[in-house]
Amino acid sequence: MQRRTFAIGTACAASALVGSAGTARAAARRTGTARGALARTTAGLVQGERIGNVSVFRGVPYARPPVGDLRFAAPRPPRPWSGVREATRFAPTALQSTGGSGSEDCLYANVWTPDTAGRRPVFVFIHGGGWRTGAGSLPTYDGARLARHGGLVVITFNYRLGAFGWGLHEDLSDPLTGDCANWGLQDQAALLHWAQHNAAAFGGDPANITLCGSSAGGSSAWQLSLLPELRGVVRRTVPISAAHAWAPAIGLTPDDARQAYERMAHRHGTTVRGLREVPARALRDSWQQLFSGAPGDRALSSGREYQGPVLDGRWMRGNDSDLPTPSVPMMVIGTHTEGSFFTGPNPPTPPPTPAPTDAATLHDAVRGVLLKGTAEISAAQVDACIAAYREAAAADGLSDTPLSLWTEIWGDGLFRYQGIRLAERHARVGGTPVYVMDFAHPVRAPWFGTPHEATSKFLFGTYALPENVAQLGDGPREERVSRTFMDLIASFSHHGVPSSPAAPHWPEFTPGRASTLVLGGTDRPRIGPLPKSRQLRYWDHAGWVPSVRPVPRTSGPDRT
The missing domain is CATH 3.40.50.1820 (Alpha/Beta hydrolase fold, catalytic domain)
Known part of the structure; x- marks a missing residue:
């Protein structure tokens, strides 16, 4: 029951969504907003902009900022807002594991749609970047052309990266869900629930979601298609150049993941639980140091090329090579x-x-x-x-x-x-x-x-x-x-x-x-x-x- 917190919260708000779509369009006419640039999400109204024959909504919250006590926690539904929230600028990227850019406050989606009326297929794209870099807002992933040419509602988004998204430690267990690993994969699942509950507001069909990803995103697309709670949410899957995760090359072993957080806690003079209070960039840098240099010279023997999903028995139940094949086209x-x-x-x-x-x-x-x-x-x-x-x-x-x-x-x-x-x-x-x-x-x-x-x-x-x-x-x-x-x-x-x-x-x-x-x-x-x-x-x-x-x-x- 506890693990369904996100889905229940958004489903309750979604119950009035169909009727509110017409209300949002009426509000757009009253305020003079360009047709198709206003949508009512489960958390409130958002105003995007009309560019040519596509409406785009940037930086729409799909979960609460994972900061403070919510660092290393399951994603929570976004807090509702009153009035109209501007959605014309991209939100910050997730904190990148290399370089100084990004922010922990990163759980936002971007939507391109030919029109907020109608029921078009929804195409959700998960960016790659080795689970440590990347963002749905990169210019390469601009969804306008695909939405227009294909008659699709195109969604890109950010998810947690590096130490904040792809590890495991029982001392970081979420009190609501009991989960203690793979927070980036949890973000991706939350985005899919959000897409299902909000598709109609953007002219999409909530019963027709195609999930696509490239590289690390392709691996995630495959893994998400195996999750029981997403059966019926993901209708089709397009894994592109998937980096199917396995240790020691593309993921950490559970023991190495535990050691990684314990070593970082020791470095910062705190406990693993206390890592929630360490400044984000300092934590990012400590993680990066653990995996710098040649793999043979590191303290941890796994995560030799990438530090992707960790076998936790819940979000990643096994290597893709050992698990059943997805039941979707x-x-x-x-x-x-x-x-x-x-x-x-x-x-x-x-x-x-x-x-x-x-x-x-x-x-x-x-x-x-x-x-x-x-x-x-x-x-x-x-x-x-x-x-x-x-x-x-x-x-x-x-x-x-x-x-x-x-x-x-x-x-x-x-x-x-x-x-x-x-x-x-x-x-x-x-x-x-x-x-x-x-x-x-x-x-x-x-x-x-x-x-x-x-x-x-x-x-x-x-x-x-x-x-x-x-x-x-x-x-x-x-x-x-x-x-x-x-x-x-x-x-x-x-x-x-x-x-x-x-x-x-x-x-x-x-x-x-x-x-x-x-x-x-x-x-x-x-x-x-x-x-x-x-x-x-x-x-x-x-x-x-x-x-x-x-x-x-x-x-x-x-x-x-």
Whole structure:
């Protein structure tokens, strides 16, 4: 009963929502506000702005600020307000784990809608950033073009990051819920409940919510789709380049998470409970220090690449590889060269070794990648990995330069392998449709391949922004790729079957058959076999990344 606090609080306020939508529009006419720029949420009226033929509402509270006693607490419903709250500016980002920007007061949503009247599909997007950086307000995630082109209500939002969002310690147990971990995942669940209860106010259909995320957000989209309390809230899921969490590479073990908070408490001369009183930036910096430097030099052996969700038995009940597959239709998307995000120019974090140029430096570089997922790796294991990838490259006619092999090993080990294997398992036992896309639109030199996170710029139609255009271009081909991508996402959100006038019929994914949509790299999308499948076979027996078990779906099928 206690764990339903958020849902009950918002559901009670939602009971009058349908009638209040008309009242809000009437108020807009009386005050002279542009049509579609006023909406009544469960907490009160918000006024956005009309830009062209889309209304946008920025910085709308979906939960109470998680500060003071609410640091390390489950998200609470926002406090109601009287009058009209301005929603024309983005709220602060969550406190970033690198740099000085952001704020703990960060639990806000942004909504783009063609009109506050009607019942359009709702598209919720979870930003990535390795669970430590990012925000729903970044220009790349501007939802105006997708909302307009797809006839969607598009929602982005912030959630807690780093030490504030992704850890575990029993001394931080919430007195209302008993939960003591994964507060960022709890924020995301709260946002989905908020979206369901407030969709109608923005012209959305509360019974038709598609959940999408990229990278860390893609991992969250998958995990949220497994939660029993969100069954019936999330109708479809689009995990993009999901970083499926597992320790020690992408998450902390529970013991290491406990140690992390105990070490921070000792550093600040307090108890774990007392961490709620430590200044936010000091706490952020202490967390960052725990995970700086090479993994082998740290006090904690897990969280070697990212510090994502922790197994807590509640919000994360197991690795995705061990849990049942979601019971909703899915569109699983990966980029053709995930690893070039990390091995190309200006990577998000410096690679552990310089780009390899010969056999010796390739060995060192691949060893650096494999040490992201284990504390020890033998020379023979490194050589076996390189040999397997070199053999796959020869069989498929792909480049086998040291840079190419290093790039593919990095991207497959941390992203592509689990994403593909989980999609294959869903196709066999899931009971609902799954569609698989290889996003292959090439970037411009000096970047190369189709890097991890290239997808977002085309999904939102923001490839031509100043921060994106040098890498992605701004020509007719980019426009076609973006419009086709938006077509596919919009049609999937509307009725569960992705389609576009510019794409061939996209069949449900069937392992071993030509059923993967390849978007980009040629003038037209095409259906073909899964690209680079030989590369993935190495990981099936490497004992490095978790193997995907053939477990059943979570519940009965919902085919739309």
